[in-house]
Amino acid sequence: MTYPLSGWLMTQLGPVVALGILAALAGAGALFALSLWPREDPEVVAHSYDNLPLDHPHLKGGRRHAHPFVVDDEHPRWASHL
Structure with a gap:
């Protein structure tokens, strides 16, 4: 899902902004996984x-x-x- 998103973001917004957005998505995914993992x-x-x-x-x-x-x-x- 993020592979095509990264290509689209790179062409539309440039590499720096695209990498920032993808890093934010990765961080959100990690926080979501931590919230689901049993204590x-x-x-x-x-x-x-x-x-x-x-x-x-x-x-x-x-x-x-x-x-x-x-x-x-x-x-x-x-x-x-x-």
Whole structure:
């Protein structure tokens, strides 16, 4: 979206003004992302699996467990903070 905008701004307003506007847009985007990011984002997330057998190596004997969380084959989406 900003790539064509940058070309248009450069031709209409010149490089200095265009870069200033694009820098302001980048700053606004960064502030917006910071406002959306959760305040508490723990590295270790407690979660459970009802569909895995108790002897599955990932569970280590209990359905509810906690470990540093990554998205992988065992965790196809981010765990909710339960």
